[in-house]
Amino acid sequence: MPLTITGLTKTYSNGVQALKGLNLTVGNNMFGLLGPNGAGKSTLMRTIATLQEPDAGEIWLDGINVVKQKETVRRLLGYLPQEFGVYPKISALDMLNHLAVMKGITSSGERKSMVEALLQQTNLWDARKKALSTYSGGMKQRFGIAQALLANPKLIIVDEPTAGLDPVERHRFLNLLSAIGRDVIVILSTHIVEDVRELCNRMAIISNGQVVLEGAPSEALETLASRIWSKLVTDESELEAIEAQMQIVSVQLLGGAHEVRVYAESDPGNGFRPVDANLEDVYFLKIESGATTAKIN
Structure with a gap:
């Protein structure tokens, strides 16, 4: 199920041009999207997630027009934004049940089975009845993945998921993402190069609203041998x-x-x-070079 982005452009009302005719193709499995803060990553993720309109350009997901067929896309989408808010006094169990109903899972038996499986998968079962306000940062991120996985999405977007996590929680979270990414498209948007090196077999680097490198991390490293x-x-x-x-x-x-x-x-x-050479070398050099796009096949 490919995701194809063509000529995507977005300028905000304050004059900031976040995306400048961006082109990108994403296939199955884990795809890393690297770039510094302000590069346009979050704008791209919100646009793919149907939360905002581009000024120009197209996004297609396996024959579905993402810009025009928003409701269809949302049924196939799981999204963990950079700022993920939750109702603090509600338990993880009750919140997932509520979100499952909103996603159209009306069968109580199916909903119960799905929610319990996700709590097990994200290692939150023992804390399922605790208020979300009592969760650590890592637990909240794992809950974020659990809600993103409701209704078996075909495309999952995670935006800066490991920022602020301690090393143990980061490792646990990356292992969880790796297991998820075997069967669906997972786009990992981050400025942490190490996350992409550990997880992704394809990647792109974005700078100033444009893709400046696209390809496999291993092949990018070969260019600096x-x-x-x-x-x-x-x-x-x-x-x-x-x-x-x-x-x-x-x-x-x-x-x-x-x-x-x-x-x-x-x-x-x-x-x-x-x-x-390491992937940080690739990243720093491409960010410095700016608008020169390189595609590694």
Whole structure:
């Protein structure tokens, strides 16, 4: 069931152009959508989820016009937005039952079976009768996935799902997403590169409302083979000289020194050593390059 996006454009009333003729094709399984804050990811997700209208462009889901056939799409859609609100005094069990009714699951037996299975799947069964206001951040995100999975959706959208989670909850949540993504389209929109590296076999990077890279993470890494170099720098003046002379990929603190990673076609000398490229290198370079689109087949 492919999702095809063509020429999608959106400008808000304040003049901000969030999407600029964006084109993207998403197939089954986990698809990672990377980009910095303000890149247009959330605008794209809300548009796919039928929560707002584009100014121009088309979105098709397995022959369904997403822009014009909203009700049909909503029956096939599960959505976990970045800001997910819940009624604080209601239990997870009661809330899922309520949402299931709203999604058209009128059979009490079918509804009971589905809700109980989802609470088990998201590891919330023991806390099913507790008020949602008592849930931790990770538990609320897992509840968000449970409600997104109601009625067996064919397309699931999750927007920045691991932001703010501690390492244990993040790992648990990613394992849950991975299990879900085997049978349906799951779009994971995030600015956390590590989430995409761990989960997704296809990805796109968005910058300034446009796709600047689309393809498999492994193939994106191959484009940087033998072109990433690293050096530990402790002197600020040396760091400034490197920044002036070389194409910096990233600079981060490591043991009190700066680990400087640069892009170079050949050995830049000056004490730099070759290192394996990682997905963060791809991400930083494509964000820096901006509007130059690269598609990796």
